[in-house]
Amino acid sequence: MSRILRLSITTEPQFIDMTGEGKCFIRVTGDNVRLAFDQFSVDNGNYFTIDDGVTIIFDQPQPFVNQPCFVRADTGTAIIELLNSGGEY
Numbered sequence: 442m443s444r445i446l447r448l449s450i451t452t453e454p455q456f457i458d459m460t461g462e463g464k465c466f467i468r469v470t471g472d473n474v475r476l477a478f479d480q481f482s483v484d485n486g487n488y489f490t491i492d493d494g495v496t497i498i499f500d501q502p503q504p505f506v507n508q509p510c511f512v513r514a515d516t517g518t519a520i521i522e523l524l525n526s527g528g529e530y
Contacts, residue, residue, distance in 0.1 A: 470520045
């Protein structure tokens, strides 16, 4: 079974559970999105940026197992779509 999330995010850090089996698809629209493994880093520079309009596919099974993920929009509001394909929920 797959899981799909579609979230509107602002510049406030937000936790997202990205764990799951199979591939992980992340699509961002509206603003650049910061991704970090802790809440401090998402605001203070140790983050990964996903640009507006980009889709990323993590092909390794379970790419975020035991990893908390915090996201926030860079300057405004963004939509983040997440699909975990495969696995049981």
